[in-house]
Amino acid sequence: MNEECGVFGVWAPGEEASRLTYFGLYALQHRGQEAAGIASTDGSNILVYKDLGLVSQVFDDGALSSLTGHLAVGHVRYATQGAGTWENAQPMLGPVAGSTLALTHNGNLTNTRELMEAIHHTSGEDLTGELGRGSSTDTAVIAALMELVSEHGQLDARDHDVQDTDSSLYPPVADADAAPPLSISATARRVLPLLRGAFSLVFMDEHTLYAARDPHGVRPLVLGRLQRGWVVASESAALDIIGAAFVREIEPGELIEIDADGVRSTRFAAQRPAGCVFEYVYLARPDTRIAGRSVIAARNAMGAALAREHPVDADLVIATPESGTPAAIGYAQASGIPYGQGLVKNTYVGRTFIQPTQTLRQLGIRLKLNPVREVIAGKRLVVVDDSIVRGNTQRALVRMLREAGAAEVHVRISSPPVLWPCYYGIDFATRAELIATGMSVDEIRDSIGADSLGYLSVDGMVAASGQRADTLCAACFTGDYPITPPTAGALPGASAAVRVPGVYRRRNGTDTSTGAAPRGVTRPDFSAGSPNGAPGAASTTAAPEPEGPSR
Secondary structure: OEOOOEEEEEEOOOOOHHHHHHHHHHHOHHHOOOEEEEEEEOOOOEEEEEEEOOHHHHOOHHHHHHOOOOEEEEEEEOOOOOOOOHHHOOOEEEEEOOEEEEEEEEEEEOOHHHHHHHHHHHHOOOOOHHHHOOOOOHHHHHHHHHHHHHHHOOOOOOOHHHHOOOOOOOOOOOOOOOOOOOOHHHHHHHHHHHOOEEEEEEEEOOOOEEEEEOOOOOOOOEEEEEOOEEEEEOOHHHHHHOOOEEEEEOOOOEEEEEEOOEEEEEEOOOOOOOEEOHHHHHHOOOOOEEOOEEHHHHHHHHHHHHHHHOOOOOOEEEEOOOOOHHHHHHHHHHHOOOEOOOEEEOOOOOOHHHOOOHHHHHHHHHHHEEEOHHHHOOOEEEEEEOOOOOOHHHHHHHHHHHHOOOOEEEEEEOOOOOOOOOOOOOEOOOHHHOHHHHOOHHHHHHHHOOOEEEEOOHHHHHHHHOOOHHHEEOHHHHOOOOOOOOOOOOOOOOHHHOOOOHHHOOOOOOOHHHOOOOOOOOOHHHHOOOOOOOOOOOOOOOOOOOOOOOO
């Protein structure tokens, strides 16, 4: 399982926006650890500084001092689409309406293939901009669309599949008759309705900060207020770290613009909320609030519900730190079983699943956690974690705990079994790699070596989130996708922009370090069965690899 990205933006006259963005990205580091970048402007030029690595590794005082100006956007990345190369680090640049656009994106588009067809039909076969420079991300596709629509006013008329929109979701464009070249604001209002999938965008030109969120609000995005400016961020916790006051969430289907004239809001689509429930389970920081609900309170409630659904006689409740801690505390409080620290986490090792290769994941599990023998020896343990994807983390943990003297190990998971891949920004890989798709709960228990195993129910998870079920996306648990997943194989000649599931990034003899895209990338998870029964399932698939070592 791989996480998505974090976005941040500041408009604050009199402030060093790049330094505020640096600390904002620090607060969002959990959302991506492969690359980090900041773009800033002094009102006449935009300068971008980005590289592979953690925020603290990419930036030093000299780099931040060069990023002058009161307007900046920043990004931390995990590769859910495109290889983990420098070319795919964000922000990404592109010319629009005589200005320069610096664009950051959290999420994943589901109609990249159709958008690439539209780009080819409109511009010809030669790709320019970030796509031409070797980027293979959705963000580069969006940047190319912004440039083309600004220049031409619309995409090629042959691209009816892209331009036809749901009239109940997307209202008519207010300035549809405006002649090109279009302003960035007008361009965004035409491009955003073309995008399908999950997107929380933060972008800027030399004078204005923009933010937009897809009509379903799959990924979080919030607005904050500084004494002398405004902030947008993936999570409210990033506002806290720079002293910004939370104002509100950017609404699904909303585009906002921030400049010297204030904050302006327009709606490019109606709201059909389907926020990702996994943000409450694992992705977001525990000190974040989403849709008015404290994430740590939601995780405590999930643990309490888990104790009611799957009680067990035990001596001690322990967590898989740090992600399992709030649920473990809730389980202990509801069950009356004492809570203890049975595992110590090495603070300086990142989240295991964020490492993008099998070897690094396997090494990360052992580097990350160590059992406390004095606490667990002879005890009947309840071990609480947030999820099981492939099962390898739990298998290694159970083995370590038994070697440290645990009498019994009862595993409790504060979410339901993960049965379906995510197409909206979390790289769960393929159905073949999800342990719950091929095993029953009892078989998973035996596979990981636990004495018992219990998952939280979907109803219990949803209730703990504090949201209505019809306003959440739980597709990875239920297979009920609120946005139609892509079903077609890679588009010949445009494969650089096709989502490449993490486990396939080095298949077919392709070295992704060169920025080249794998040949014939398809959707092996659809060949294993689609929740929508899609007829366009992949025609060529690669044989499943051995189970990876993540979670």
